[in-house]
Amino acid sequence: xTASREVHVVAYPRGELRGDDFAVVEVEVPExxxxxxxxxxxxxxxxxxxxxxxxxxxxAGYFAAFPLHAALDxxxxxxxxxxxxxxxxxxxxxxxxAAGWREYAVVEAGREALGGVGTLRRIDVEAASPQAYxxxxxxxGLTAYAxxxxxxxxxxxxxxxxxxxxxxxxxxxxxxxxLRGHRVVASAGSPDKIAYLRDExxxxxxxxxxxxxxxxxxxxxxxxxxxxxxxNVGGDHLAAALAALRPWGRVAMCGAISEYGADAPVPGxxxxxxxxxxxxxxxxxxxxxxxxxxxxxxxxxxxxLRDGKLAYPETVVAGLEHAPDALARLLRGDTFGxxxxxx
Amino acid sequence: xTASREVHVVAYPRGELRGDDFAVVEVEVPExxxxxxxxxxxxxxxxxxxxxxxxxxxxAGYFAAFPLHAALDxxxxxxxxxxxxxxxxxxxxxxxxAAGWREYAVVEAGREALGGVGTLRRIDVEAASPQAYxxxxxxxGLTAYAxxxxxxxxxxxxxxxxxxxxxxxxxxxxxxxxLRGHRVVASAGSPDKIAYLRDExxxxxxxxxxxxxxxxxxxxxxxxxxxxxxxNVGGDHLAAALAALRPWGRVAMCGAISEYGADAPVPGxxxxxxxxxxxxxxxxxxxxxxxxxxxxxxxxxxxxLRDGKLAYPETVVAGLEHAPDALARLLRGDTFGxxxxxx
Numbered sequence: 117x118t119a120s121r122e123v124h125v126v127a128y129p130r131g132e133l134r135g136d137d138f139a140v141v142e143v144e145v146p147e148x149x150x151x152x153x154x155x156x157x158x159x160x161x162x163x164x165x166x167x168x169x170x171x172x173x174x175x176a177g178y179f180a181a182f183p184l185h186a187a188l189d190x191x192x193x194x195x196x197x198x199x200x201x202x203x204x205x206x207x208x209x210x211x212x213x214a215a216g217w218r219e220y221a222v223v224e225a226g227r228e229a230l231g232g233v234g235t236l237r238r239i240d241v242e243a244a245s246p247q248a249y250x251x252x253x254x255x256x257g258l259t260a261y262a263x264x265x266x267x268x269x270x271x272x273x274x275x276x277x278x279x280x281x282x283x284x285x286x287x288x289x290x291x292x293x294x295l296r297g298h299r300v301v302a303s304a305g306s307p308d309k310i311a312y313l314r315d316e317x318x319x320x321x322x323x324x325x326x327x328x329x330x331x332x333x334x335x336x337x338x339x340x341x342x343x344x345x346x347x348n349v350g351g352d353h354l355a356a357a358l359a360a361l362r363p364w365g366r367v368a369m370c371g372a373i374s375e376y377g378a379d380a381p382v383p384g385x386x387x388x389x390x391x392x393x394x395x396x397x398x399x400x401x402x403x404x405x406x407x408x409x410x411x412x413x414x415x416x417x418x419x420x421l422r423d424g425k426l427a428y429p430e431t432v433v434a435g436l437e438h439a440p441d442a443l444a445r446l447l448r449g450d451t452f453g454x455x456x457x458x459x
Numbered sequence: 460x461t462a463s464r465e466v467h468v469v470a471y472p473r474g475e476l477r478g479d480d481f482a483v484v485e486v487e488v489p490e491x492x493x494x495x496x497x498x499x500x501x502x503x504x505x506x507x508x509x510x511x512x513x514x515x516x517x518x519a520g521y522f523a524a525f526p527l528h529a530a531l532d533x534x535x536x537x538x539x540x541x542x543x544x545x546x547x548x549x550x551x552x553x554x555x556x557a558a559g560w561r562e563y564a565v566v567e568a569g570r571e572a573l574g575g576v577g578t579l580r581r582i583d584v585e586a587a588s589p590q591a592y593x594x595x596x597x598x599x600g601l602t603a604y605a606x607x608x609x610x611x612x613x614x615x616x617x618x619x620x621x622x623x624x625x626x627x628x629x630x631x632x633x634x635x636x637x638l639r640g641h642r643v644v645a646s647a648g649s650p651d652k653i654a655y656l657r658d659e660x661x662x663x664x665x666x667x668x669x670x671x672x673x674x675x676x677x678x679x680x681x682x683x684x685x686x687x688x689x690x691n692v693g694g695d696h697l698a699a700a701l702a703a704l705r706p707w708g709r710v711a712m713c714g715a716i717s718e719y720g721a722d723a724p725v726p727g728x729x730x731x732x733x734x735x736x737x738x739x740x741x742x743x744x745x746x747x748x749x750x751x752x753x754x755x756x757x758x759x760x761x762x763x764l765r766d767g768k769l770a771y772p773e774t775v776v777a778g779l780e781h782a783p784d785a786l787a788r789l790l791r792g793d794t795f796g797x798x799x800x801x802x
Contacts (some may be wrong), residue, residue: 176707345559350732363520370733384727389693391743392712393521398741400734 118154118198121217122187123439124146127178127376131377133444137170143187145220148201152224153211153236155193159355160248162433162455164283164348167376168223178402190230191216192255194239194246195459202226202236210241212249217439218414219459231404233258234459244421246433248406251284251454252428253414254419259370259403260288260346261413267401268344268368270296275302275338277357278371280348281322282309283446284454285403288417289346290319291426301337303353312452327401341365349374355385361396369400377447429453460487461497461541465530465561466782471514476787483780486530488563491544496579497556500538503559503775504593505523505785505798507626507691508584509534510719521745522573533573534559535598536687537589538802545569545579546779553584555592560782562802574747576601587764594627594772594797595764596757601690601714602746603631604756610744611687611711613639619693620644620683620700623716623767624665625652626789627797631760632689633662634769644680648792656796659770673699684708692717698728704739712743719743720790772796 121140129137148154168174169190174181182188193216197209198410202225204213214234215221223236239249251257255426263285264270276293280286281302290313293300301321302313313322319338334356343365350372357367375382391398420426431451433442436459447453464483472480491497511516511517512533517524525531538561540552545568548554558564566579582592592598606628607613619636623629625643633656636643644664645656656665664680677685686708688700693715700710718725722751734741763769774794776785779802789798 160570175730175732175736176702178731354731359519369731372732381729383729384731386724386726387518388697388712388727389518389715389718389743390520391516391713391741392745394743395745395748396743398734400732400737400739402735402738405738428504 117140117361118220119148120145120218120220121436123436124185124187125170126184128184129377130379133167133170133440133447134438138171138440145222148199148222150203150223151226153197153202153205154199155195155211155213155221155223156198157193157216157219157221157459159194159250160249160436160439160457160459161192161255162439162446162451162457163191163255164373164376164446165371167447168218175217184356187215188217190214190234191251192230192234193217193221194249195221205236205238210239210246212237212239212254217436219436231402233404233410243418247430247432247454247456248421248428250456251430252417252426254286255403256284256454257288257417258410258413260285261416262294262403262406263368263370263401264289264292264344264410266406266409267399268346270298270344270367272350275301275340276295276344277303277334277338277342277360278346278347278348279303279316279325281319283287283348285370286346286348287428288426291317294319295420295425301334301342303333309452312429320342325353331359334360338444344368346370347372351375351382352436355387355424358385358387358390358396361390361394363394365394365396367398368397369398370403373447431455433457435459456459460489461563463488463561463563464779466779467528467530467662468513468525469527470802471527472720473722476510476513476783478783480747481783482537488565491565494545494569495565496540496545496548497542498538498554498556498558498564498566500536500559500562500564500802502537502590503800503802504535504598504781505782505789505794506534507719507789507799508714509786510790524603530558530564531560532558533577533691535573535577535593536560536564537592538564548579548581553582553589555580555582555597561780562779566779573598574745575750576747576753580732586761590773590775590797590799591764591771593799594773595631595760595769598628598633598746599797600760601749603628603635603754604759605685605746605749606689606711606713606744607632607635607738609749609752610707610742611689613641613687617686618642618644618683618687619687620646620681620685620703621689621691622646622668622679622696624656624662625795626691629691630771630796631687631769634660635760637662638763638768643686644677646676652795654723655772659671668696674702677703687711689713690715690723694718701728701730701733702738704733704737706737708737708739710739710741712741713746716790774798776800778802
């Protein structure tokens with residue numbers, strides 16, 4: 117038995133996350149059995165969409181709600197194998213899996229997790245940092261790549277708007293579109309983020325959504341309209357996109373961070389009829405549903421990452437016990453790039 | 460000069476259409492000039508979407524609003540050529556065009572109307588009735604066919620729900636899906652319509668949306684869920700579909716009759732996030748945008764129509780002066796099948 121600490125949910129948060137909705141619990145981790153490995157987790161992921169599972173019921177069709185008073189299954193994590201009783205894994209191997217927000221985990225090899233994205237696998241920490249496999253070479257990269265290329269169906273000449281562009285997914289979307297030669301409009305929620313997107317990434321037009329009525333800000337940034345909207349926000353952002361999209365435009369509906377903490381259902385955009393009028397496509401998706409595109413994504417993003425063409429800033433929070441607070445900060449817009457916890 | 464009567468809009472209606480929003484006006488129609496034909500109109504079309512143009516401003520990207528005190532351009536119509544100064548057209552020819560809601564029209568050959576669907580063309584009234592080219596072999600057929608096959612991307616095994624199924628488009632969608640071997644759920648708004656859909660068309664499950672909470676009615680009709688929703692209604696119908704759609708389901712957003720008369724923007728569905736959770740696609744479209752599929756549509760529907768496999772009931776209103784009232788009846792749900800006016 118190995119002593120370990122793990123984060124449990126003890127009460128489903130209402131609105132903003134609070135510290136006493138969570139507890140750090142000491143547990144004994146059993147030894148690995150046949151087909152299992154014992155992993156010492158080093159890095160674990162903080163994702164906006166975790167908020168959807170911090171409820172009595174997650175949205176229908178989505179990953180299940182996190183149970184109270186139990187380890188949180190289905191959070192991307194990387195670590196080092198301590199003990200292996202599974203073929204293909206040896207002590208010292210770096211691995212990625214989905215048994216997150218805890219110090220040690222026993223993981224069954226081959227068992228599907230997070231729709232396949234979180235199934236136990238070895239990672240190459242010579243090629244990229246171990247935490248990159250939680251972000252740019254993990255779920256964020258897959259979500260950005262599949263969403264822009266396969267969900268939105270990016271085509272030559274498309275003008276792209278991405279919201280929450282200083283977030284883990286948005287940063288990759290913006291740079292991927294830019295590297296492919298598109299005009300890229302990006303929005304975010306603070307002067308620092310805007311400065312980074314404009315000055316460091318050289319995007320074509322950037323704006324802070326606090327700066328005025330969203331439709332006007334967008335019209336100024338993209339006076340000719342847009343062809344693709346990569347939606348991380350929902351709500352008023354989606355409505356503004358519907359107004360700005362040109363005929364045959366497309367929305368990759370990735371997430372709706374503006375609604376995740378809402379206590380009651382949030383009405384949809386009141387201009388949805390524009391989808392009919394302009395032959396628009398709105399396509400919702402989960403990055404994990406495109407796990408068969410992971411190799412393709414890596415073949416595109418990994419070389420750019422290695423060559424320094426793809427910037428990938430991180431907000432690193434030290435200490436497992438700060439994971440809930442890191443998530444609260446992310447949901448408030450108070451993190452930058454990919455947010456990870458160094459356990 | 461030919462004496463003619465035509466319907467004008469004299470005031471944009473608020474909510475329900477009223478008789479005094481329209482006037483029947485006597486005009487003199489000029490003779491055809493080079494490249495034009497003079498047509499004696501016989502049949503003209505009544506379509507729910509005309510309501511969108513009976514406003515100060517039509518939705519952005521849609522066909523323009525009808526101007527006040529002028530003939531209504533962009534309404535599908537069939538008639539007989541009286542005088543021709545255009546190549547390929549001779550007196551006595553039956554033609555379809557878009558200069559509707561009037562007795563006589565001078566139409567320029569080759570001039571694009573209604574996105575191409577209403578451009579002047581000869582029709583074969585041996586093959587089908589002249590009014591069929593306003594409906595099953597016209598815009599309704601194209602909208603139904605392109606929407607189900609190309610917008611929703613109908614695939615083997617799909618369970619299909621179509622709303623407003625006793626309407627011009629819905630009837631074709633329901634039968635097309637059924638003839639292709641799908642399980643078809645249909646909804647409408649009166650006992651007569653329901654009886655027809657169930658007993659005459661033999662659809663798999665039908666319900667009157669007045670019969671209870673829509674999600675419950677739909678769950679009863681399609682306990683395993685649906686894969687395709689052909690939306691003619693919007694509002695609560697779209698929300699119910701989002702809840703019932705299975706992963707990777709698709710919505711062909713054809714229209715939103717529930718919203719056409721609204722004075723203020725109508726909020727969208729409050730469960731749009733389900734599109735993300737279940738990888739759903741919502742695709743708006745206008746039948747007229749698929750005019751390049753017209754031959755394909757005719758090659759599928761015309762043989763079924765000829766062989767009596769495709770039923771196509773009509774509500775025929777006699778007299779041009781009743782066109783506005785026919786539209787009001789259609790918008791109230793008080794017509795059945797394709798609504799046409801015999802001028």
